[in-house]
Amino acid sequence: MVLKRLLNGILITDGCKLVYTGRNKYIIKPPDFLVILYFIVLSTLIIVCRKNVTNWEIYIFWHVIIILIFITINIFIIEKNPYYKAFKDWYIIFCFIFMYIELGKLVPLVIQDYQDPVFIKIDHFIFQNPPSIYFYRIFNNKIISEVMHIGYFSYFFLIPTMGLLLYLKKKYEEFDMFVFSISLTYITCYLFFVIYPVAGPRFFLPGADMLEVKGLLYTDIIHNIISNSAIKGAAFPSSHVAIATVVLFTAWKFERKSFWVYLYFVSTLTLGTVYGRYHYVIDSIAGVFYGYFCYKIAPVIM
Numbered sequence: 001m002v003l004k005r006l007l008n009g010i011l012i013t014d015g016c017k018l019v020y021t022g023r024n025k026y027i028i029k030p031p032d033f034l035v036i037l038y039f040i041v042l043s044t045l046i047i048v049c050r051k052n053v054t055n056w057e058i059y060i061f062w063h064v065i066i067i068l069i070f071i072t073i074n075i076f077i078i079e080k081n082p083y084y085k086a087f088k089d090w091y092i093i094f095c096f097i098f099m100y101i102e103l104g105k106l107v108p109l110v111i112q113d114y115q116d117p118v119f120i121k122i123d124h125f126i127f128q129n130p131p132s133i134y135f136y137r138i139f140n141n142k143i144i145s146e147v148m149h150i151g152y153f154s155y156f157f158l159i160p161t162m163g164l165l166l167y168l169k170k171k172y173e174e175f176d177m178f179v180f181s182i183s184l185t186y187i188t189c190y191l192f193f194v195i196y197p198v199a200g201p202r203f204f205l206p207g208a209d210m211l212e213v214k215g216l217l218y219t220d221i222i223h224n225i226i227s228n229s230a231i232k233g234a235a236f237p238s239s240h241v242a243i244a245t246v247v248l249f250t251a252w253k254f255e256r257k258s259f260w261v262y263l264y265f266v267s268t269l270t271l272g273t274v275y276g277r278y279h280y281v282i283d284s285i286a287g288v289f290y291g292y293f294c295y296k297i298a299p300v301i302m
Contacts, residue, residue: 059106132202185291
């Protein structure tokens with residue numbers, strides 16, 4: 001069926017869209033195309049570095065299946081039905097969760113050693129003392145700890161809330177641009193992590209894991225959730241901060257009234273990445289600049 005439709009038209013590349021031209025037009029949405037490209041690149045890296053991956057064939061098999069599912073969804077799910085349209089618009093966002101989980105099984109892939117000594121030296125050159133530990137010891141206060149951890153955890157709500165603000169107001173073009181921006185940010189940050197792995201201060205700095213986390217109500221809960229669910233790795237640049245930066249500038253452009261709320265949470269999230277020893281300072285700084293870069297370049301690519 002798919003082959004027949006493809007043979008009745010011409011499959012061409014138009015920017016980040018695969019456009020089928022025949023009796024009907026089918027478009028692979030730009031964010032979906034980016035994710036398909038991600039799996040192609042990741043599969044290539046797995047094949048090249050297959051000696052470093054146990055059961056590497058299984059990863060390739062599932063990547064092919066996922067790519068076929070993405071293409072099928074884009075070709076056969078008709079957007080005239082509002083529920084189908086909502087599914088096509090939103091499902092890609094949740095795919096990044098599973099992509100993140102997969103990274104925990106693959107990294108380190110290309111370079112077998114975590115590159116933390118490089119970032120420790122950079123932090124030491126700039127600040128003399130490890131900021132991740134120094135910042136915590138100076139501001140070892142239950143209220144500050146609570147604010148920092150809630151700020152860091154707010155990351156999980158930034159994308160859904162901004163997406164809903166745009167979607168419920170029927171700002172569909174703005175929503176599409178937002179999803180494309182975060183997709184571009186995610187897949188590039190993930191590939192950076194695969195190619196150049198960084199574990200992070202809480203795994204690598206001597207004594208970082210011995211610092212007691214104290215808070216009022218939510219700190220312990222958040223710390224336990226992250227400790228038990230997050231993969232080993234911090235990544236450079238920080239994808240948390242990069243994504244948060246994209247959300248912040250999206251709010252400034254399309255939802256100005258909500259900008260100040262997002263500014264508070266993005267600020268505490270960025271500080272929280274260092275305070276909680278999740279990232280080196282240079283990771284978070286780079287995350288801000290890289291997130292802004294993706295926000296600016298996304299419309300050009302799309």
